[in-house]
Amino acid sequence: MAESARQIADELRDRIQSGELAPGARLPGEPALVREYGVAKETARRALTLLVTEGLAVRRRGSGTYVREFRPIRRVANRRLAQEGWGSGRSIWAADLGERPLSVTDLKVYETTAPDHVARVLNLAEDTPVVIRDRVFVVEGEPVQAATSYLPAELVRDTAIAQPDTGPGGTYARLAELGLKPVRFTEELRARMPSQAEAERLHLAEGTPVVEIWRTAFTEDDRAIEVNKMLLDAGVYVMEYHLNS
Incomplete structure (x- = not known):
């Protein structure tokens, strides 16, 4: 048969x-x-x-x-967001990639009105502006993730966060310098099929799903300070979580 x-x-x-x-x-x-x-x-x-x-x-x-010759990326959420990483000037990607080369393409940094769902999470009034950082991360020549970060413009517009290069440690290190250090994060994940535009941006083969992650960073006084939408090529990621009982 x-x-x-x-x-x-x-x-x-x-x-x-x-x-x-x-x-x-x-x-x-x-x-x-x-x-x-x-x-x-x-x-x-x-x-x-x-x-x-x-x-x-x-x-x-x-x-x-x-x-496929590309080695899967093991994304350990607990490790990549640890303060000892970005707090010491390392990229949070170092926890995922080690010495594997990383580059950023399609980088856009601009200010605009916060989308409604982002404004709700950041507790912003209607029509409040946010700084958006939109980019694609490329590992060993392959686009693996598109990410769009939203931060309150009144807090970051005149800082390195609003510049293409945020400096050592990235956005979270700069927030810490502003007295807005992230101390906890939440992530919501779902798997879905990409739109045509998303598939083209990540160079996805036909039929390849994506993992959509919405991460929110909170300060010590429980203020939501950043929302980050990430779109991952599901074919190149292994998601790992360490949970304590």
């Missing part, structure tokens, strides 16, 4: 995870899968697409489908 696309993808995934198919190796093409498994071409295509959407494989136009 012919196997399903999911069964074929499972077998190919096992071969990838065992190392039989190494990073950069070419996966069997649709004709080979049709012959090996006795399935229709569309079933073979769906099997390969499943691996692409999981972040295990990439398609190269006119060449085939290959095992």
Whole structure:
């Protein structure tokens, strides 16, 4: 009996995870899968697409489908937001990447009226301006995350936070210097499919989901000081949390 696309993808995934198919190796093409498994071409295509959407494989136009060489990013929320990191001048990305290269593209820093939902979280009056920092983070040449931060303009407009380069430790270090040190954070996560514009911005393969995270930073007096919307390529992230009972 012919196997399903999911069964074929499972077998190919096992071969990838065992190392039989190494990073950069070419996966069997649709004709080979049709012959090996006795399935229709569309079933073979769906099997390969499943691996692409999981972040295990990439398609190269006119060449085939290959095992993805990009190593997953392990995002440990508890560690990346620890004060000993940004408080000592390190980027919060250092906790995720170690020595892996990081760059920022499509950076825009501007002031505008706060969206309604952001104004509610920041406890701002209607039409209150915020400083927005909008950018895409690129790791080893691959866009992995788009992020948009919102901060009350009256507090940060004449500071490094409103400049392209916020300096060592980033936004949280600058807030601390202003007497607005973040001491706790909340994050809300959901998985969804991206819009066309989002998929193009992150160079996502067709059918690849994203993880949307809304993070709010709070000061010691429980004031919400920053809202950050992050959109992550679900195929390149492992989310890790350390929870105490």
